[in-house]
Amino acid sequence: xxxxxxxxxxxxxxxxxxxxxxxxxxxxxxxxxxxxxxxxxxxxxxxxxxxxxxxxxxxxxxxxxxxxxxxxxxxxxxxxxxxxxxxxxxxxxxxxxxxxxxxxxxxxxxxxxxxxxxx
Amino acid sequence: xxxxxxxxxxxxxxxxxxxxxxxxxxxxxxxxxxxxxxxxxxxxxxxxxxxxxxxxxxxxxxxxxxxxxxxxxxxxxxxxxxxxxxxxxxxxxxxxxxxxxxxxxxxxxxxxx
Numbered sequence: 001x002x003x004x005x006x007x008x009x010x011x012x013x014x015x016x017x018x019x020x021x022x023x024x025x026x027x028x029x030x031x032x033x034x035x036x037x038x039x040x041x042x043x044x045x046x047x048x049x050x051x052x053x054x055x056x057x058x059x060x061x062x063x064x065x066x067x068x069x070x071x072x073x074x075x076x077x078x079x080x081x082x083x084x085x086x087x088x089x090x091x092x093x094x095x096x097x098x099x100x101x102x103x104x105x106x107x108x109x110x111x112x113x114x115x116x117x118x119x
Numbered sequence: 120x121x122x123x124x125x126x127x128x129x130x131x132x133x134x135x136x137x138x139x140x141x142x143x144x145x146x147x148x149x150x151x152x153x154x155x156x157x158x159x160x161x162x163x164x165x166x167x168x169x170x171x172x173x174x175x176x177x178x179x180x181x182x183x184x185x186x187x188x189x190x191x192x193x194x195x196x197x198x199x200x201x202x203x204x205x206x207x208x209x210x211x212x213x214x215x216x217x218x219x220x221x222x223x224x225x226x227x228x229x230x231x232x
Contacts, residue, residue, distance in 0.1 A: 033219045043208060045223035052219070091162065095219065105175070106152050106164040107212075107221060 002027045002094050006110035013082050014118045020067075021077045021113045023092030031097030034068070034075045035107070040088040048090070051075065053097065079115075087117045125211050125224035132231055137199040140227045142211030143192055152221065153186055153196050154210040162210075168194065201231045 003026045013019035025034070036048040051059045051068050058066050063080045079086055092110040124143040132138050144151045152167040166176040168188045176186070183202070188194040198205055208228050212221040 035220075037223075043226050043228075045210065045212075045226075047220055047222075050219060095221075106167050107154075107162075108164075109162040111161045 002029070002032075002096070002108050004092050004094050004108050004110040006092055006113050008113045009111070010114040010116065012116040012118060013079075015082055015084060017082055018078060018080045019082055019115065021079075021090050021092075021115065023075045023077070023110055025073050025075065025092070025094050027073070027094065029096055031099040033095045033097060034066075035093040035095070036064070036066070036075075036077045037091045037093060037109075038086075038088045039091065039112070045091075049077065082117050084117050084119060087115060089114050123211055123213055123222050123224035125209075125227050127227060128225065130227060130229045132201055132229070134202055134231055135200045136231075137197065138201045138205075138229060138231075140196040140209050140211075140229070142194045142196070142224060144194070144211070144213030145222055146192065148213035148215050148222075149191070150214050150216065151188060151194050152212045153194070154212065156208040156210060156226070157206075165196070165209075198229075201229075203231045205229060206231050 005024045032053045034051045038046045038048050049059050049061045049064050051066055058068050065078045067076045089112045091112045093107040095107050096105045126141045149170050153165040154162050155165055156162045165178045166186045167174055171188045186196045208226045210226045211224045214221045
């Protein structure tokens, strides 16, 4: 079974600064997807960014980017120019790929990192 | 599209009562998932459906939990009888087979007293 580990229960950053959230995972599969979801106090789960394992290029979405290290099974999220609206719980998640025989096994989540933005 | 719609948003019930949570997935999505979120266990997959058929219910904690998907636009998660330890936020999510992104509903916060 796959596992996802987020070792930082809480992180704090000054507004406009850059912060990196860590995530490691364990899998024997070669085809999979990785995601970062944001959960603000409204509790809505919002997709921030996704990465396909077969892609070497790190995904980027505006101020959000990832550092995907496949060999190290590491998938960190970098938030640049932090804004007050970025304050939320951030969850790293794993999902098997289509060619792993279980392309829709559901998401395996880490425990989350609570991100605090200091004004 | 209105997104994944869950109802109710909040539910407070007494121990022993039956609780039914509802979900309407995004039109055209053929996968539907039920997740539970608690402080202790985080987010965990309970059950999922493909084309209205339950595929994996190994995450359902006990026989008190059951889920159905009578058609492509509606699913229910039922707890009978409910217990205080069932208190949690229950999420429904859906996605399309060739799309890796899962869209979540706003969740139902269940409190069993």
